[in-house]
Amino acid sequence: MGIDLGTTNSAACVFDGEQLQSVRSAAGEALTPSVVRIDQRGNVSVGTRAFRFLQKDPDNTRGEFKRLMGSKHRYPFAAVGKDYAPEELAAQVLMSLQKDVESQLGVRPERAVIAVPALFELPQIQATSEAARLAGLTRIETIQEPVASALASGWSADECRGAWLVYDLGGGTFDASLLETQEGLLRIVGHDGDNFLGGRDFDLSVVDWLIARVAESSGVRIQRSDPAHASAVAKLKVAAEEAKIELSRSATETSIVIEALSVGDQHVELIEEPLTRAELETITLPLIERSIKVCGRLLRAQGGPQLERIVLVGGPTMMPALRARLQQAFGAPFGSGLDPMLLVAQGAALFAASAGLDARASSQAAKAATGPRVWLQYPAMTPDTSPFIVGRALDAADGVKSVRFTRSDGEWQSEWLALEEDQSFAGMLSLKRRASCTFQVEVTRADGTTATANPAQVTVVHGVSIGEPPLARTIGVARADDGVAVYFERGSPLPIRKTFTHRTVENVSPTATDYALRVPIVQGDFPFAHLCRLVGVIEIPSSALHSALPAGSVIELTLEVDRGGALTAKAFLPAQNLLFDHVEQLLAPATSPEKMAELVAQLEQRASGLRGKAFREGARKAIVSLADFEATLATARADLDAARGGDQDAAEKARRALIECDGVLGDIEAANAWPELNARAYEEHTHASHWVSQFGSDQEKRALSQCMDSIERALRARSAGEIERQLRAMTRLKLTAYYRDPDSWARALDQAASDVQGATDPSKAQSLVRQGRSAEQAGNLKELERIVRELWRLFPVDQEERSLSFNSGVR
């Protein structure tokens, strides 16, 4: 089962190996509005039934909660006097979908794949998993929405070759992905998007137009920023959406009718505004152009490939004007026979099949056979017509000698595959194209008899597969000295898991009240922790300790990212045999409008400085970026206004817009720091080649030359992030080589000896320096290294640096 848990609508799809079947709701529709209503008796209704109350009873009916998943926001329900978290409401939608599947197929699904937007960050993915858990799903995986739509469009295409553009215009966001397709193997080569462009913006531009017309015809002035006008604006929004859908389908002209509109003490009985398709096109054209610009940017970044196909996803892509403009801009045909509203759910269902996530977990296990047991490994779905199947016999007592597979249509049979010494075997299956194939499994025993194996049969689907997108951002642990211990570099294949040893930086007593040692987990490509984004914290509370934990204690950290991008982390204190695995997930901060207004002011100030510099120096690129910044900041201001009017969703949008603005300015600032970075790259290379050429292994020399190639490419692309990343690798190589130099530890000892008064325990430091000197004289390098490392741990961490790195308690 695959689920598209959408902002406005949700859908579920099931895949039986050959057919994709969309699940109909009790109301008979493929789409379930993501709306939940709770009445005064506590009865919950979801979907179409709840949707009808969205206008009539807004205090007890909630929609669009997906946007606030992972935030602290809670939705009050007046009639029952309770409030619910967004994930609790999402769980209600999931349960409703599960019920629909059950009534259609007779099985209650326990496992599912849920699609999440590409821009979802860790806390939001975690909240989605939590919603699934609340809905009673025992195992779920998440998949990025563009990946899901790509998978579904690949499945329905006969010919799978060339470059495809997936154009996904959802309710609130726009995503463009470029795919490379080859014989059913899909790969996402590039991705771009606009987090502030969606169907809602199309509706809002119609609303703004309506507000102007209403003011003109009746003199009633409605303001989106006034909380008192909220219900009137909501009314206009619904009318605008209806008109947009009508004009997208067949009508070339419609009229918007709104009854009984009240704003403050002003009242209008009836508003009737004609709207033609041509007018709608004029109103929405700027938004369409924005999306085209994003696609153009994506294609240019990937070397401008010839598009073979455009795949449309999302309700707003039904608009004829949008389709015509896309066709004109890119000239490629649209994928035919695809339903833009269901593609994501279909892709999620296909992914569930390829990941072996069978919704009917329990019923499958029930039909256990009795023959000799074999353990088989094979892909549940593969684009390969002759995939490998490998296995091993589990009971030596069965005396299994060989294994054979027979396709159930009788047209193909494998050889008898003989078992190796370790009871294993390997063979190839033969699949029919685009079909689900079942194979009978037989074995021969030592006594020459044949028997049906347990399991008696296996099923493999010939379909599409997708190389999952690798890790999008570098993830590491913030060190107390504002450094970052990088665990996973951007681009690593998932899943991935690594363990490193750290040291604590301060004494923690079990009796200290309300104190916790913090291990901050950050993402980003910067060498300084404070520039990276904090995504989670493991806290080791003093109360959990068995005994005092002195500074410099060993702490082993393990970070793991699963295929869906969800992060888990563990901290282990070997000395006390204590394991901490609770990661405090950072909630997307619920920022108040006042706080955001402050941010806007700060951003403006930063921008004005940069603007002056850009114009003085005629830096064209910066000037263009600043224009983009202005546009984004303008939307943020508008959303901030609406947020003051009580629109939570607009607040979230404004927050994201401000993060993006900050990013744009950050890029310009980075570009200004370019000469500095350039110089640092040069200097670092000089040092690295000096040490690596003397003490590095051939492998390290090669790695260094690879690093240089990458830096060269990054210099050409002016990608500061990539240079930082490569410089980090270069520094590691340099240090490895440096500490091979027999003199390096002696130099380090001299350095430490000169700072000895600054150590946390000067007398211990003194004695270590003495020990070090004698080890040096005795030529015992191993011992010298150990002593120097111990000395280093005696030097305190600068408190200012520590506060910058999220109060990290480790280094």
Added chain:
Amino acid sequence: MSQHALAENPFLVLEVAATATRMEVERAGQKLLAQLALGVASAKSYKTPFGKHERDESAVRTALSVLRDPEQRALCELWYTDSTASGEPNAPLPSWSDALRSIGWRGPCTG
């Protein structure tokens, strides 16, 4: 010592030729992952011109992800043919300053 880098060449890890199609690469990787999941002994190591090397799931996954990217694959193809042709290649390091000059870099900026 260059042996390590060369021995970790994805083509060696997956035991496929540098001319293998993408499907052949995926097929080989899938087979190895399955065998490793079953604990098949022969999958736990692979032969290289420099002797046997250990192989685990993460090595296979990394090799697959490298070969899926045409740019990275091209580099591996180059090294792979190198290693079989001459046995012990030892290409000199390209000069950093030449590399920088070729892209229009004129030395550290001071302003």
